[in-house]
Amino acid sequence: MEPSSSKHGxxxxxxxxxxxxxxxxxxxxxxxxxxxxxHCKCVSKRLLCFVSGAEFARLHLxxxxxxxxxxxxxxxxxxxKLQLSHVYANGESFQVSKLNFTPISNVPxxxxxxxxxxxxxxxxxxxxxxxxxxxxxxxxxxxxxxxxPYKDRQRGCxxxxxxxxxxxxxxxxxxxxxxxxxxxxxVEIYTIGTGTWRNIGNAPIHCxxxxxxAFLNGAIHWRNFLPRGGEFIHSFNFDTExxxxxxxxxxxxELDDFSAEFTTSGVLGGCLFIIHFPDFAKFDIWVMKEYGxxxxxxxxxxxxxxxxxxxxxxxxxxxxxxSNGEIFMLLNNQEIVCYNxxxxxxxxxxxxxxxxxxxxxxxxxxxxxxxNVAKGEQISRMRSTGVHDKICKDKFLCL
Numbered sequence: 001m002e003p004s005s006s007k008h009g010x011x012x013x014x015x016x017x018x019x020x021x022x023x024x025x026x027x028x029x030x031x032x033x034x035x036x037x038x039h040c041k042c043v044s045k046r047l048l049c050f051v052s053g054a055e056f057a058r059l060h061l062x063x064x065x066x067x068x069x070x071x072x073x074x075x076x077x078x079x080x081k082l083q084l085s086h087v088y089a090n091g092e093s094f095q096v097s098k099l100n101f102t103p104i105s106n107v108p109x110x111x112x113x114x115x116x117x118x119x120x121x122x123x124x125x126x127x128x129x130x131x132x133x134x135x136x137x138x139x140x141x142x143x144x145x146x147x148x149p150y151k152d153r154q155r156g157c158x159x160x161x162x163x164x165x166x167x168x169x170x171x172x173x174x175x176x177x178x179x180x181x182x183x184x185x186x187v188e189i190y191t192i193g194t195g196t197w198r199n200i201g202n203a204p205i206h207c208x209x210x211x212x213x214a215f216l217n218g219a220i221h222w223r224n225f226l227p228r229g230g231e232f233i234h235s236f237n238f239d240t241e242x243x244x245x246x247x248x249x250x251x252x253x254e255l256d257d258f259s260a261e262f263t264t265s266g267v268l269g270g271c272l273f274i275i276h277f278p279d280f281a282k283f284d285i286w287v288m289k290e291y292g293x294x295x296x297x298x299x300x301x302x303x304x305x306x307x308x309x310x311x312x313x314x315x316x317x318x319x320x321x322x323s324n325g326e327i328f329m330l331l332n333n334q335e336i337v338c339y340n341x342x343x344x345x346x347x348x349x350x351x352x353x354x355x356x357x358x359x360x361x362x363x364x365x366x367x368x369x370x371x372n373v374a375k376g377e378q379i380s381r382m383r384s385t386g387v388h389d390k391i392c393k394d395k396f397l398c399l
Contacts, residue, residue, distance in 0.1 A: 018046060025050060030060040033086075033097060034139060034365045054372050061120050061366040066213070068319055068328070068336070069122075069363035071112055074356040080110055082138065084363060085351070089324035096351050099365075105382050106138040108145070115359060116160040118215045120366025121169060121373070123160040129153070133171060135160070135192060135374070141382035142370040149188045149197040150175055156185045157203070159210050159220045161238035168192060169373055170238050172220070174203050189241060192374050200241055211266030212319050212330065213362035217291045221246065221272060223265040232274060233265050246272060249286055249297035267362075268318045273300075275316060283316060301327070303339055303346070319360070330360060 017025060029040065029050055037060075040047045050056060070083045082101040087094055103110050113127035124134045130151040136143035148155070156174035163170060169192040174185035188197045214220040219237040233246040252263075252274070264275045272288040274297075282304045290296035303316075317330040325341040328349070336352035339345070370379050 015044075015046075026056050026059055030056060030063055034064075034099065035097070037367070038139075051367060052369075054369070057367045057369065057372075061364065061368060064120065064364045064366050066320060067363050067365060069115070069117065069361050070352075070354065071115055071359045071361075072354055072356050073358060080112075082107060082112075084138075084365060086365075087320055087322065087328060089322040089326065092324065094322055094324070094326060101138040106141055107136055108134045108143045108380070108382065114158070114209075115361050116158065116210060116214075117361055117363040118160045118169065118220075119162045120364050120368045121160065121370075122363060123171065125155075125158070129155060133158075133190075135169070135171070135370070137366070137368060137370060139365050139367060140369060142379055143382070144192075144370060144374050144377045144379055146171065146190055149173070149190075153186075157209070157222070159214060159236075161215060161220055161236070162218070163238045164218060165239045172236055172238075173197075193376050195376060204243055210361075211264065212317055212360060213267040216267045216270070216272060219244070221265065221267065223263060223274075232263060233272065246288070246292065247294040248274060249294070249299075252276070264315065264317050266317065269321045273318065275318070277315075285318065301341070304344060319362070336360070 017028070020028075029037065029047075032040070037051055041051055042048075065086050065088065067084050067086045070085070072081065072083065074080060080103065084099040084101065086097045088097075101107050107122075107124060109124060109126060111126040111131070112124050113131075114125050116123045120137065122136050122138055124136065125131055130148060132148065133146040134143050135146060153175040156176055158171070158173040161170050161172060162168070171190040171192070172187065173190070174187045176185045185203045187200050187203050189200050190197045210220060210222050214222060218239045219235040221233055221235045224231050224234055231245045232248040232252055235244045235246060236242070237244060255276075263277070266273060268285075268287065272291065274286045275283055276286065277283045282302060284299050285301035285303065286297050287300040288297050315332055317333075319328040319330055319336070321327050327339040327341070329337055329339060329346075331337045334357075335354075336349050337346055338349050340347070370377070
């Protein structure tokens with residue numbers, strides 16, 4: 001039982017934090033790191049109550065940092081894990097806070113072939129056609145399994161999204177018959193909490209794998225691998241459940257087919273971007289400052305391709321821009337490098353030395369509970385989340 005205050009004031013053992021207004025306590029706690037909040041849950045029942053509520057989860061999610069989630073694929077089955085890294089500026093250098101999610105404590109499956117994330121939740125799927133989707137919060141160790149709508153069809157593009165209009169998470173999935181040649185793919189939508197898939201027609205274009213960060217303004221975005229008529233970026237809006245396109249800069253309309261293929265796109269710093277490689281010596285990053293407004297496209301970065309020396313056809317995908325101007329990028333889908341804008345220099349990152357092949361996506365860690373999001377679904381919990389305490393010992397790493 002917590003000590004109570006007498007009419008003469010609080011007792012010496014009363015925690016001063018609890019003397020503050022409820023809203024102020026939530027504000028303070030929501031600014032802590034994920035690891036510190038997990039420790040708070042073990043301090044007292046009152047702190048546990050504060051950080052377990054839906055109000056705290058919403059406030060914390062609005063402030064939670066964008067992190068890099070890496071799915072490594074080593075040959076040894078026992079070494080598989082998801083590694084979450086929060087990179088933040090520390091003067092001229094940067095620091096990394098990391099968490100490891102393991103199938104024992106945080107996520108429900110070993111065989112992860114693809115990932116998608118949105119608004120703090122993570123969706124995983126295995127390599128087989130009939131593998132279920134797993135929607136989970138690895139921080140809380142909660143998950144639900146979602147069976148695919150069809151087991152005899154080839155899985156196409158898919159992604160997790162969120163509708164602010166209905167306050168619902170939705171799973172998009174396209175399918176096609178392996179033996180039937182067709183440019184259109186059938187599209188199904190699963191609204192979390194309903195337990196059913198809905199057919200919404202056909203996807204008008206080919207859906208590719210989603211970029212590192214794809215969700216913005218209620219929609220997911222991806223690059224068209226064969227752009228025609230200036231259709232470089234396609235989108236799917238989870239509010240309207242409609243496909244669309246985003247107009248590129250006028251400069252891109254003049255590109256020939258060969259040059260148009262050397263582009264990538266995604267979300268960077270809350271804005272859409274397109275990377276263009278005018279030659280093999282440099283690349284340009286165009287940013288759409290105002291969503292949907294064609295005239296707001298700006299060539300924000302021009303980066304000399306200098307890493308690693310001797311390569312002539314490298315591809316880059318921006319991941320995170322730090323407050324000190326450092327830009328983390330995925331190089332050739334094999335390595336994470338860092339670009340310093342002041343020095344105009346690309347370098348490798350020792351922290352991200354990964355010995356196996358890997359996938360990486362943007363993930364925002366949160367305390368959103370599936371018990372509030374997926375009401376009516378069968379919610380399961382992992383056996384424990386004790387792995388966090390072990391990782392806390394190696395919380396920060398300066399590079």
